[in-house]
Amino acid sequence: MSGGKAAAVDAFEQLGLTSYEAKVFIALHRLGAGTARDVANVTDVPRSQVYSVAESLEDRGLLEVQQSNPIRYRPVSVDEAREILREQFEREQDRAFEHVETVKNEPVGEETQEDIWTVRGRDRVADRAVDIISQADERIVFGARLPELVTDSIERALTERAAAGVTVIILSRSEAIENRFADHEGIVLSHPPDHRADDQRSGRIVVADNDSILLSVLGGERSETAIWSSGSVFASVLIQLIEAGEELPPE
Known part of the structure; x- marks a missing residue:
C-alpha cells in the first residue's frame, strides 16, 4: 500500500x-x-x-x-x-x-479539590502567567529577575489590564524591565527587598486580586518550574505570608 x-x-x-x-x-x-x-x-x-x-x-x-x-x-x-x-x-x-x-457533576462521596498546580517549561509558565494576569480585576503584582522572563504576551496583558483600571505593580531590580514599563500609564515600578538581591534562582511571581498566585524558580539550561493556585485557601494564605514578609508592595 x-x-x-x-x-x-x-x-x-x-x-x-x-x-x-x-x-x-x-x-x-x-x-x-x-x-x-x-x-x-x-x-x-x-x-x-x-x-x-x-x-x-x-x-x-x-x-x-x-x-x-x-x-x-x-x-x-x-x-x-x-x-x-x-x-x-x-x-x-x-x-x-x-x-x-x-x-463531572455527579457526587462521588467526599469532595476533593486540587489547590496547587505545577507547570514546567518557560513557555507554559508564561502562558499561565498571562492567564492569571488577564483575569485580574483589581490589583496585579508581577515580578521577574531576568528581562527575558517578561515576554511580549505578558507585557501586553499587563498594559491592557492597567489601561482597564487595574492597579499594576512591577517588581524588579532589572533596569531593562523597568524601561519596558516606564512609559505605561497606570503601572507602578517597585524594587524587591534588599535581602533578595543575591537570589539567582527566582523566576517570576504573579499575584492577582489577592486570590491567585504563581511562583517560579529557574534551573539549568533555561528550565523553569512554577507552582500556581487560584481561588483556594492555599493561594490566599501564601499571598498573606509573602506580603507580611514585605515581598510584595502593600495595597
Missing part, C-alpha cells in the same frame, strides 16, 4: 471507519462502481469480507447497492461522504462530552 493511500486509510480511521471500510470506500471511488470481486482485485480486503464491509458502509450512508447478479456497489460522492462523516463525528463528539459533563 502506497504512503498516500496508507495516510488516507489512517485518516478515515480517525473519522470512525475501520481499516477495511476505508479501503473498500477508496477502492470504489477508484473503480467508480464494482462488484465484490472488483473491489478485492484492487485492494487487500478479502472478497469474503467485502460483502459485510459494504453492508456497513451502506448503513453509514457512504455507498449504494445495486440489486443485480452479482451485486454491484457505488460510492456516494466525495462531498456527500465528507458531510456524512462530519455530521457523524459531531454527533459522537457531542455524545462523548455530554457524558463527561454529566459525570
